[in-house]
Amino acid sequence: MILVLTHSRDVTTDLLLDRFEGVDVFRANIDLWRDYRWSIEPGDFWIEDPVGRVCRDSEVSAVYLRKLLFDPVYLDIPADGNQESWCREQVICLWE
Numbered sequence: 001m002i003l004v005l006t007h008s009r010d011v012t013t014d015l016l017l018d019r020f021e022g023v024d025v026f027r028a029n030i031d032l033w034r035d036y037r038w039s040i041e042p043g044d045f046w047i048e049d050p051v052g053r054v055c056r057d058s059e060v061s062a063v064y065l066r067k068l069l070f071d072p073v074y075l076d077i078p079a080d081g082n083q084e085s086w087c088r089e090q091v092i093c094l095w096e
Contacts, residue, residue: 006066026055
C-alpha cells in the first residue's frame with residue numbers, strides 16, 4: 001500500500017491518484033485530521049479514514065509526503081495563535 005499524506009484541496013494529488021489504477025493507495029488529508037481515527041506509537045501506526053478504510057504501518061510499502069500543511073487561504077487562524085493552530089502543528093509534527 002502507498003500512503004499519501006497531503007491536504008484535501010491538493011488537485012495535483014487528485015490527478016496523480018487517478019493514474020494509480022490497480023495500486024492500493026491510502027490518502028490521508030491532514031487538514032481533515034479530525035475526520036480520521038489514528039494512532040501513532042513508537043514503531044507502529046494506523047489510520048482509519050472517514051469511510052472505514054484502515055492503513056496499518058505493516059501494510060505500507062511507500063509514503064508520499066505531498067503537502068503536509070493547512071492551506072492558510074482556506075483556514076482562518078488568528079495571527080496571535082490559538083488552540084486549533086497548536087493542534088494543527090502537532091498533527092504535522094507527528095506525521096513528519
